[in-house]
Amino acid sequence: MQEQTLAQVNLQNDVYDAIDYWRQHLNQRVLGQANLIDRLLIAVLCDGHLLIEGAPGLAKTKVIRELAAGLDARFKRIQFTPDLLPGDITGTDIYRPEKSSFDFQPGPIFNQFILADEINRAPAKVQSALLEAMEERQVSIGNTTYKLSELFLVMATQNPIEQEGTYPLPEAELDRFLLYVKMDYPAAIYESKIVELARAEAMQKIPQALKMDAISQTNIFAARDQVLNLYMSPNLLQYIVELVLATRTPERYGQDLKQWIRHGASPRATIALDRAARAHAWLHKREYVTPDDVQSVVYDVIRHRIILTYAAMAEGLVADDVVRAIVSRVAIP
Numbered sequence: 001m002q003e004q005t006l007a008q009v010n011l012q013n014d015v016y017d018a019i020d021y022w023r024q025h026l027n028q029r030v031l032g033q034a035n036l037i038d039r040l041l042i043a044v045l046c047d048g049h050l051l052i053e054g055a056p057g058l059a060k061t062k063v064i065r066e067l068a069a070g071l072d073a074r075f076k077r078i079q080f081t082p083d084l085l086p087g088d089i090t091g092t093d094i095y096r097p098e099k100s101s102f103d104f105q106p107g108p109i110f111n112q113f114i115l116a117d118e119i120n121r122a123p124a125k126v127q128s129a130l131l132e133a134m135e136e137r138q139v140s141i142g143n144t145t146y147k148l149s150e151l152f153l154v155m156a157t158q159n160p161i162e163q164e165g166t167y168p169l170p171e172a173e174l175d176r177f178l179l180y181v182k183m184d185y186p187a188a189i190y191e192s193k194i195v196e197l198a199r200a201e202a203m204q205k206i207p208q209a210l211k212m213d214a215i216s217q218t219n220i221f222a223a224r225d226q227v228l229n230l231y232m233s234p235n236l237l238q239y240i241v242e243l244v245l246a247t248r249t250p251e252r253y254g255q256d257l258k259q260w261i262r263h264g265a266s267p268r269a270t271i272a273l274d275r276a277a278r279a280h281a282w283l284h285k286r287e288y289v290t291p292d293d294v295q296s297v298v299y300d301v302i303r304h305r306i307i308l309t310y311a312a313m314a315e316g317l318v319a320d321d322v323v324r325a326i327v328s329r330v331a332i333p
Contacts (some may be wrong), residue, residue, distance in 0.1 A: 015226065016285060018219040019045075022070045023283070025212040030063045033187025038283065039181045039300060040067055040155070044220060045227050048178025049118075049134055049154040052303065055161055058183050064115050064155050072214035073151060074111040080122035086129035090139045104141060109133050110255050112149045116156035120166040128175055130154065135177050147263075151217055156295065171263075171307065176290050179297070180304035223282070231276045231288040235333035237274065238292060244270045247306050248327045253329040260312035260322050265305035273301045291332045299323050300306040 019041070026037045036052070040063065052060055061077060068075035091107030109130075119127065133139055137148045146322045156167075156177070159171060164228070174180070186194065200206055248264030250257035276297040280290045303319040312322065 011042050015219050015222045016282075018215045019223055019283075022212075022215050025070060025259055026063065026066055029197075030059050031197065032190035033059060033183070034109070036063060037179060039179050039281075040064070041283060042276050042279040042297065043153060043155075043178050045223055045238055046178055046272070046275040047224060047280065048075045048275070049060060049156070049176065051156050051174070051177040052159065052183055053158045053160050054183025055179070057160060058185065060155075060157050060183070061115055061117070064113055068113040068172075069215050070214055071112075071151070073113055073217065074149075075113045075115070076108040076111040077115040077117055078108050079117050080119050080126065082123060084122045084126045086125055089129045089131070090141060093324070094142060097305075104146070106146070106259060107139075110140060110146070110148065112151045112153070114154045116154055118159055118166075119156040120169055121329060122302055123167055124170070126133070127167070127169065130156075131176060135179065149216055151220060175266055176305045177304065179300040180277065181300050182303075183224065225279045227275070227282045230282055230286075232278065233288070233333070235292065236289055236294065239291065239330070239333050240273045240277070240324050241270060242330050243294070243298060243326060244273065244302070246330055247302065250326075253326065257322070257325060257329075260309055260317060262309045262324075263307040269302055269305045271313045273298060276301055295327060298327060302326075 023041055026040075027034055032039065035098065039050060041050075041141075042068075054060060065075055065077075087107065089107050089109050091105050093102040094105045095102050102271065116130065119130075133148060133152075134154055137150075137152055139146045139148065175279065243268075244265050246253050246257070247261055247269075250261045250264070277289050277293040280296050281293040285294075299320055302323050304320055306322060308317065308322065310317060
């Protein structure tokens, strides 16, 4: 690794301390969801998007609202419904008779943190309206293209309980999410604390210790640079490549894997696994990436990028079971 000056080291520490302060505050305001908070921070540090699957009432809206508040960033929640139109998300040109011209009225996508609530309740045209925004960071209306904010994150949710009247997300859209995170109920030790916090919020008596001054957004961009420059050994990068290749040529690791996987992960998975592992290491204040960092994020990176065969589903397997088998069979450097 290159030698660093004292000024560079101090700058890195200041940026890390700011992000860690933000992280601690989120864990105080959203109890029992430390894994989701870490995944959100990884997505922010990697300039990516998240797909969240979890039952109602698990603080999905609250966590992204608190995330935005901690940066003094613009936040918007979009409730996806079957009658939603693409223009309801992107905005549209509105005719002004007094000026005999059209003015563009920006839609909710022109914010910095977007909660796409129950994204699978909207039809394909509406879901596709997100694709250009997520991938190109721009919106095209007619012949005009509008740029989105440099800080831009979409957190989309799916309800695993109620599937009636939903539209499964196409693989091309799923692939654009950096991580696919499955939420669970908070541990029992947090339940009474959640009630106490909710009561304090309803009475507008939030303890001073839980109030936070927003950190500068420049810390995010500085942290992204540090994440990209974090050291990763060539052997570990090859390990990441092998994990993804194992989803495409599973016969190399067993005939059972070949019978389970119909389509493997795209190169986006390799890029996402590299960046997410770096961000995970950075959040844990390491100067280099370890195999543990890769294995900590591999399920969230790959589970939505592989398609299982009917034979696998007949055996009751899910994507996590297949990823677990791959991780156990690919040699760790």
